[in-house]
Amino acid sequence: MNRPVPDVESDDYRPFWDAARDHRIVIHRCATCRTYRWPPRPICRVCHSLDFEWAEVGRRGTLHTWTVVIHQTVAGLPPPYVVGLVELGDVNRVRMLGNVVGVPAEHLRIGMPMQTAFEAVTPTVTLINWSPIEGD
Amino acid sequence: MSSGQDAVIAGVGETEYSKRSGRSEQRLAMEAILAACRDAELDPRQIDGFIAYPFGLDAEEVVSGLGLHELRVSATVHMGGASAVAALAHAVRALADGTARHVAIVRAKNGYSGNRIHERPSQLPTQRLRQQLEEPYGWNSAAQRYAFICRRYQHEYGLTREQLGAVAVAARRHAQSNPRAQMYGRELTLDDYLAGRVIADPYTLFDCCLETDGGCAIVVSAREHAIARPHDARVLSVAEARPHSPDDLTNRDDLLEIGLAGAAPRAWESAGVGPADMDAAMIYDCFTFQALHQLEAAGFVALGGAGRFVEDGHTALGGCLPMNTHGGLLSEGHLAGLNHVIEATRQLRGECGDRQVADARHIAVTGWGDLGDGALAVLDRVGPH
Numbered sequence: 001m002n003r004p005v006p007d008v009e010s011d012d013y014r015p016f017w018d019a020a021r022d023h024r025i026v027i028h029r030c031a032t033c034r035t036y037r038w039p040p041r042p043i044c045r046v047c048h049s050l051d052f053e054w055a056e057v058g059r060r061g062t063l064h065t066w067t068v069v070i071h072q073t074v075a076g077l078p079p080p081y082v083v084g085l086v087e088l089g090d091v092n093r094v095r096m097l098g099n100v101v102g103v104p105a106e107h108l109r110i111g112m113p114m115q116t117a118f119e120a121v122t123p124t125v126t127l128i129n130w131s132p133i134e135g136d
Numbered sequence: 137m138s139s140g141q142d143a144v145i146a147g148v149g150e151t152e153y154s155k156r157s158g159r160s161e162q163r164l165a166m167e168a169i170l171a172a173c174r175d176a177e178l179d180p181r182q183i184d185g186f187i188a189y190p191f192g193l194d195a196e197e198v199v200s201g202l203g204l205h206e207l208r209v210s211a212t213v214h215m216g217g218a219s220a221v222a223a224l225a226h227a228v229r230a231l232a233d234g235t236a237r238h239v240a241i242v243r244a245k246n247g248y249s250g251n252r253i254h255e256r257p258s259q260l261p262t263q264r265l266r267q268q269l270e271e272p273y274g275w276n277s278a279a280q281r282y283a284f285i286c287r288r289y290q291h292e293y294g295l296t297r298e299q300l301g302a303v304a305v306a307a308r309r310h311a312q313s314n315p316r317a318q319m320y321g322r323e324l325t326l327d328d329y330l331a332g333r334v335i336a337d338p339y340t341l342f343d344c345c346l347e348t349d350g351g352c353a354i355v356v357s358a359r360e361h362a363i364a365r366p367h368d369a370r371v372l373s374v375a376e377a378r379p380h381s382p383d384d385l386t387n388r389d390d391l392l393e394i395g396l397a398g399a400a401p402r403a404w405e406s407a408g409v410g411p412a413d414m415d416a417a418m419i420y421d422c423f424t425f426q427a428l429h430q431l432e433a434a435g436f437v438a439l440g441g442a443g444r445f446v447e448d449g450h451t452a453l454g455g456c457l458p459m460n461t462h463g464g465l466l467s468e469g470h471l472a473g474l475n476h477v478i479e480a481t482r483q484l485r486g487e488c489g490d491r492q493v494a495d496a497r498h499i500a501v502t503g504w505g506d507l508g509d510g511a512l513a514v515l516d517r518v519g520p521h
Contacts, residue, residue: 004271013268038387039265065291065391067283068337069274077274085284085386097386099273105337110291127272 003076005125012040015054020126023118027094029055036091058090059116060133068105080105086114086130102131143228144518145369146238146362147176148478150352153318153469155248157349164351165193165244166201172353177363178238183355185209185230185239187223189472191259193242209236214261215376216505217420218395220474221513225374227356237361243474244351252347260506262383269386278422279344280336281385281507286425287338288391292440295425297338299443301329303424304342304466306452311463313453313491318346319467343424345465352471352478364520369481372498373406375399376511385507396433396502396510403500404435407514411435414514415496416483417457418476420504421464430502431459434512453491461491473503477513484517 008017019026027038032049036057043050066084084100087093100108101117117131149171151157151164173180180202186195188210195210209230213219220243227239245251260266270276289295308324311317324342332341356371377398381388404410411434419434421427428442436457437445445451451459462468462479469475480499482488496517503511 003274004267006268006272010264010268012264039269039384065284065287067275067280067287067339068334069280070334071279071336073277073280074271074274079274081274083273083275083280093387093389095386097269097273097275110287121272125272129273 001075003121004074005121008125016040017125019056020118020128021124023116023126024056025059025096025116025128026054026056028052036094038094038096057088057094061086061088061096061114063100063108063110063112063114064095065110066100066108082108084108084114084130096128098127099129100131101129141232142359142518143231143356143371144359144362145354145371145477145481145515146357147172147174147178147355148353148481149173149175150316150471150475150478151350153316153348153350153471155318155349157246157249161244161246161250161351162193162197162201164246164349165242165353168242168244168351168353169198169202169240172240172355176238176355176357178355178357181205183207183238183240185227185236187226187239187241188212189219189223189243190214193244198240209239214506215503215509215511216259217422217473218376218503218505218509218511220472220477221374221501221503221511222376224356224371224477224513225376228371228374231356231358237358239356240353241356241474242351242353243472246349247470248347248349250349260383265384277336279339282423282426283336283339284385285391285429286423289425289429290338292392294440295428295443297330298326299428299447300338300343300424301326302447303421303427304329306446307421307460307464307466310453310461310491311467313489314462314468317463317468318348319463339423345422345470346467348469348471350469350471352474354474354477354481359518365485366520367485368518369484369515370518372409372514372516373403374511374513375402375406376509378510379508382507382509392429394429394433394504394508394510396430396504396512399510400434400512403512403514409498409514411500414457414498414500416461416480416493416499417459418480418499418501419459419464420473420476420502421460421466422504424466426504427459427464430504430510433510434500434502453493458493461488461493476501480515484515
């Protein structure tokens with residue numbers, strides 16, 4: 001069985017997955033008060049504006065927390081693998097979930113600098129994974 | 137509330153808890169309701185309120201199955217594992233305003249032989265978000281999600297494997313005095329705990345609650361319409377709350393901010409008693425750390441102190457705050473926390489035999505669910521009316 005993939009044609013998420021295919025990250029930014037938000041929401045929780053734009057953000061951040069999955073729960077995704085939460089570096093308090101790759105789990109530390117490691121899992125779907133920034 | 141409108145937990149009952157019930161969840165639910173009604177000495181047709189759990193038996197099935205005379209109140213509480221405790225508030229209101237006299241709450245599931253927790257489709261809100269941003273990365277189980285919170289806590293406050301293990305070992309020890317518990321007769325040592333296989337690090341096998349087949353039910357009644365017992369369990373107060381982004385853990389401002397921290401002060405204020413007045417606590421222990429986290433959020437222990445508190449034995453029978461004397465979700469069974477309400481009721485009635493907390497007068501019950509929704513109920517012991 002194949003691993004689950006996102007519906008990249010879904011209206012709410014298409015710009016996000018299109019950008020990922022180009023190795024970029026775009027997220028919601030309120031068109032009125034400019035607050036960034038993720039995941040997508042229909043409204044800004046700060047000013048209640050319904051208007052938003054997709055804004056590109058940087059591809060670096062720090063590891064906020066993670067888990068090492070050993071017991072399989074998703075068909076097509078055999079463990080072990082690491083799921084991490086990365087807090088983006090250039091916008092306030094926006095975090096992205098992804099797999100952490102290219103590093104032994106025992107080396108992971110909260111606060112560790114991370115960068116994107118895009119992974120094309122099908123011709124149309126590129127996932128956003130993360131790996132440590134070398135030298136840090 | 138005037139005493140004439142007091143709500144008491146007039147009936148409690150359950151099926152056996154096992155890994156293979158051999159019958160449907162609907163059947164288990166009916167057995168549990170009948171057992172609770174027997175305990176309450178109530179004709180089941182007198183039930184006139186029903187608070188449902190999402191994905192469980194619904195009000196229509198109850199009316200049809202039991203041939204109810206008149207169901208006057210029904211609602212479904214969507215707070216995951218916090219629903220059982222939050223449901224008490226709906227029951228209390230329906231009784232207090234006179235709409236209903238006997239409100240039933242039931243949990244029944246084939247949690248092992250049927251849809252196992254880690255295999256079933258997510259029941260969390262905002263499914264689209266899960267399918268788009270979580271499942272593709274293999275993040276779809278409660279253990280994986282709550283492991284994120286546990287690790288943050290370890291980072292901010294420090295928490296040892298032995299302290300997590302103390303929660304699991306204490307729950308298992310309590311279950312040895314509860315023949316109904318799935319883990320009755322099966323001791324667990326700290327060494328056993330430490331040797332448990334990893335599920336989703338830092339969680340290992342014995343950090344995770346059981347998966348259970350079974351059903352349990354309660355009937356909450358207006359005190360004036362309930363049978364008189366020497367000691368009854370009264371619902372003093374209930375409060376519920378949610379964290380800031382209740383449907384999303386990843387972008388919650390603070391992963392350690394949970395609903396219970398908002399609910400607890402309201403429940404204590406309304407009850408007129410505080411954490412120090414509690415003779416026992418039934419804490420929603422879906423995972424070891426979540427129990428510790430809630431001990432702090434409810435105000436029993438200062439932030440960062442729960443691991444030490446449990447490790448030092450304060451939550452064992454005989455300690456200052458016996459916790460989950462039935463064994464909890466970790467060792468009695470996963471009945472979504474309604475079994476915690478039942479244990480609190482029996483403790484206040486003095487029916488708990490070897491695991492009885494001496495002279496228990498006040499007991500707190502917490503619920504946790506759906507990524508951090510929380511509820512707290514304060515129950516107290518009342519004499520014959």
